[in-house]
Amino acid sequence: MRVPLEADVRAPARASDLPVAALGIAAVAAWLWAFLVTDRVAILGALLAVAAIAFVLAQRSAVAKRYGLALARRPRMGVAFAAIGVLAVAAALHDQPYPLLMLCTVMLFVVACIGLDIQTGYCGIVNFAGAAFFGTGAYTAAVLAKQGVPHLFGIVCGAIVAALVGSLLILPVLRTRGYYAALVTIAFGILFSTFLEVNNALGGPQGLKLPGIDLFGWRFNRDVDIGGASASFYVNYVVLALALALGAYVFSRRVDRSWIGLTFDAVRLDETAAAAFGIGIARAKIIAFTLGNFLCGLAGAVYAMMQGFIAPNNFTFGESLILVSILILGGIGNPLGIVPAALIIIVVPQKLQFIQEYRFLLYGILVVLILLFRPEGLLPRPVRRYFPAPR
Amino acid sequence: MQRFLVTACTLAFACVAAMSPTALHAKETVKIVFIGPLTGGNAALGLGGRNSADLAVQLHNADAKAKYTFDMVKLDDQCKPDIGVQVATKAGADNGIIAGVTHYCSAVAIATVDTYHKFGLPVIVWGAVLPAITYGNDYPEIHRVNGTMINQNEVNAKLVTGLGYKTWVIIHDTTDYGKGHDEYFTKFLTQDGGKILADFGVGADQQDFTAILTKVKELNPDVVYFGGLTPIGVRLRSQMDKLGIKSQFEGTSGIVSDSYIQALGPLAEGTIAFIDGAPIDKLPGGKFFLDQYAAHKYGEPPEAYGPYAFVAANLIMDAIEKVGPNRKAVTAELAKTKDHQSIVGPITFDAHGQNVVPIVTAYVVQDGKWVVWGDSDYAKGKRKLAGGK
Numbered sequence: 001m002r003v004p005l006e007a008d009v010r011a012p013a014r015a016s017d018l019p020v021a022a023l024g025i026a027a028v029a030a031w032l033w034a035f036l037v038t039d040r041v042a043i044l045g046a047l048l049a050v051a052a053i054a055f056v057l058a059q060r061s062a063v064a065k066r067y068g069l070a071l072a073r074r075p076r077m078g079v080a081f082a083a084i085g086v087l088a089v090a091a092a093l094h095d096q097p098y099p100l101l102m103l104c105t106v107m108l109f110v111v112a113c114i115g116l117d118i119q120t121g122y123c124g125i126v127n128f129a130g131a132a133f134f135g136t137g138a139y140t141a142a143v144l145a146k147q148g149v150p151h152l153f154g155i156v157c158g159a160i161v162a163a164l165v166g167s168l169l170i171l172p173v174l175r176t177r178g179y180y181a182a183l184v185t186i187a188f189g190i191l192f193s194t195f196l197e198v199n200n201a202l203g204g205p206q207g208l209k210l211p212g213i214d215l216f217g218w219r220f221n222r223d224v225d226i227g228g229a230s231a232s233f234y235v236n237y238v239v240l241a242l243a244l245a246l247g248a249y250v251f252s253r254r255v256d257r258s259w260i261g262l263t264f265d266a267v268r269l270d271e272t273a274a275a276a277f278g279i280g281i282a283r284a285k286i287i288a289f290t291l292g293n294f295l296c297g298l299a300g301a302v303y304a305m306m307q308g309f310i311a312p313n314n315f316t317f318g319e320s321l322i323l324v325s326i327l328i329l330g331g332i333g334n335p336l337g338i339v340p341a342a343l344i345i346i347v348v349p350q351k352l353q354f355i356q357e358y359r360f361l362l363y364g365i366l367v368v369l370i371l372l373f374r375p376e377g378l379l380p381r382p383v384r385r386y387f388p389a390p391r
Numbered sequence: 392m393q394r395f396l397v398t399a400c401t402l403a404f405a406c407v408a409a410m411s412p413t414a415l416h417a418k419e420t421v422k423i424v425f426i427g428p429l430t431g432g433n434a435a436l437g438l439g440g441r442n443s444a445d446l447a448v449q450l451h452n453a454d455a456k457a458k459y460t461f462d463m464v465k466l467d468d469q470c471k472p473d474i475g476v477q478v479a480t481k482a483g484a485d486n487g488i489i490a491g492v493t494h495y496c497s498a499v500a501i502a503t504v505d506t507y508h509k510f511g512l513p514v515i516v517w518g519a520v521l522p523a524i525t526y527g528n529d530y531p532e533i534h535r536v537n538g539t540m541i542n543q544n545e546v547n548a549k550l551v552t553g554l555g556y557k558t559w560v561i562i563h564d565t566t567d568y569g570k571g572h573d574e575y576f577t578k579f580l581t582q583d584g585g586k587i588l589a590d591f592g593v594g595a596d597q598q599d600f601t602a603i604l605t606k607v608k609e610l611n612p613d614v615v616y617f618g619g620l621t622p623i624g625v626r627l628r629s630q631m632d633k634l635g636i637k638s639q640f641e642g643t644s645g646i647v648s649d650s651y652i653q654a655l656g657p658l659a660e661g662t663i664a665f666i667d668g669a670p671i672d673k674l675p676g677g678k679f680f681l682d683q684y685a686a687h688k689y690g691e692p693p694e695a696y697g698p699y700a701f702v703a704a705n706l707i708m709d710a711i712e713k714v715g716p717n718r719k720a721v722t723a724e725l726a727k728t729k730d731h732q733s734i735v736g737p738i739t740f741d742a743h744g745q746n747v748v749p750i751v752t753a754y755v756v757q758d759g760k761w762v763v764w765g766d767s768d769y770a771k772g773k774r775k776l777a778g779g780k
């Protein structure tokens with residue numbers, strides 16, 4: 001399949017960009033609402049079919065291109081509309097805790113996967129220990145919350161500790177390449193969950209309980225009352241997770257568009273050539289690895305406080321594979337692709353609960369089908385456009 | 392691309408076709424939920440529990456006198472705490488679901504108690520043994536029919552001190568299972584006047600215990616207590632014999648399996664161990680349960696905790712029959728459960744919702760079989776355990 005070229009951000013904005021983007025977001029939000037709320041298999045199947053058909057049609061016609069162009073020319077507008085869309089979905093679901101919980105889970109996994117994308121997709125460092133960094137953030141936040149440290153500080157510390165632990169792991173990763181670097185991260189991931197299991201101070205195999213987030217007196221785990229209407233407490237977490245997801249997205253786009261992003265590209269595509277041009281390979285890898293782990297830790301810390309309970313088997317090698325599969329399914333290197341991929345990988349198995357022990361079979365078939373027809377992922381990374389399009 | 396379209400459409404239609412038709416019921420239908428590990432490493436136990444709870448519902452629905460028809464929603468917690476919280480939220484937020492039969496894995500059960508309390512969903516835990524699930528909180532919604540490690544070790548300590556043994560060495564694996572047993576056995580044994588000479592933790596995959604056992608030989612205890620599962624139990628017992636340790640060997644529910652005896656042969660003779668629950672075929676309803684289970688042709692055996700899931704589902708359905716489909720009323724009704732006759736013995740919930748009279752059965756290996764202690768030649772004095780007791 002032909003890999004698309006990046007939309008030209010330097011093209012002048014058109015007046016029609018705004019309604020086009022608004023319409024697109026409204027359609028996606030309506031679909032998301034229906035997808036989260038449905039409990040019926042027929043509706044779920046229909047929704048997935050509608051999404052698949054709409055996706056294919058948009059790709060074949062000029063719609064996708066037009067839409068991508070509108071968003072590319074007005075990146076701030078895209079982010080603002082995404083925020084409005086998710087908030088609208090959350091408002092429509094305000095009294096249904098379960099869909100809200102799934103929405104939060106998806107957004108936090110998006111944050112973690114954007115972190116992995118900076119490592120794998122941008123700089124080419126394969127990280128099979130995503131869940132370990134996610135868990136480092138979670139456990140740091142849990143331990144600090146138990147000590148009575150302000151929660152916001154605890155969450156930031158979770159992210160920083162994950163980045164610090166990563167900066168130790170980067171040493172062996174820098175000395176190895178390809179499969180061997182991947183093996184180093186796998187070993188670390190397994191080491192991490194084993195360490196948690198034998199460490200009694202961290203709750204051992206039975207796990208740790210932790211309180212809900214309390215930001216300057218605003219208790220996240222209390223149901224929200226706005227003007228007489230009561231909303232589930234998960235609305236708090238939706239707002240926080242949304243802020244983090246959008247922040248991570250904007251951040252990763254900024255990194256990608258900066259000189260750091262260009263350096264990452266060079267390192268990923270050809271290390272030898274990059275080194276010959278005087279690019280510091282080690283430096284680029286350290287930056288990518290640290291940034292990625294910071295985001296993983298951040299997502300993990302918030303996830304832990306939202307769940308209220310963490311245990312070592314939340315952060316096993318299997319969970320790392322789930323993070324990596326979200327990345328591959330979405331299209332490595334494109335943070336936008338992570339969103340539909342996370343929805344499929346996290347929500348669909350839960351929607352298939354009705355077939356009980358056979359659901360992973362059906363779910364596996366779904367993933368295989370997607371990879372069969374779109375081996376480069378749902379939204380492959382577009383080729384970087386270095387020069388404005390001729391016009 | 393065309394092929395992709397075709398596949399997508401086919402998939403969609405397949406899903407539509409797979410949707411189960413909604414059956415029409417004359418009686419009011421009430422939804423309850425079963426949650427357990429249906430996939431992953433503990434799936435066998437989860438499926439056994441699910442089938443058993445399903446059996447209870449089917450038997451109840453077949454009863455013409457019942458006021459309600461029950462529909463059991465079955466959810467998979469994958470034995471993972473975060474998935475557990477997700478499905479617990481799903482069940483709790485569904486106002487149509489009145490009560491639940493929940494969780495085999497301790498880590499999942501402890502992670503979800505807050506969720507059930509928040510939604511006010513009364514649940515009965517059917518398999519998790521961690522004491523804190525019921526004793527770590529004051530939530531009226533949480534109940535448990537199976538025993539905890541506490542009960543098992545209380546009975547254990549009483550029995551063995553009653554036999555006249557004075558000194559113990561404890562060996563346990565370092566998982567939550569082994570550590571929990573270590574903690575409670577130590578507590579009850581000290582209360583009953585036993586003396587613990589040493590306490591060793593071993594890794595769950597350790598092969599060689601010579602170093603520990605040499606020390607044990609030097610201490611020469613009356614009894615070696617082992618808290619852990621069959622594989623280590625087998626290695627320990629055979630290595631004890633190699634080193635010539637003559638102490639009595641006793642274990643926990645983890646070694647009550649036929650493979651323990653098969654692996655050790657005559658060496659297994661005289662080993663004492665305990666399980667939560669009565670031997671199922673000896674209870675008045677036990678044979679009925681096993682017969683019905685066989686008659687319904689489930690694909691998987693009920694496993695050790697199936698009867699508890701069966702009992703938990705029945706307790707819930709009986710409570711709903713009595714007070715109607717209302718979560719608060721059912722919670723209040725379950726709290727009143729006292730001497731409720733069931734296939735695992737009478738059930739009485741204490742203030743924490745824990746069944747206080749779970750039956751614990753002592754077993755001893757006699758002639759290559761696990762024999763209930765009371766029926767064995769050892770209890771009757773015809774044979775002697777190690778140390779002449």
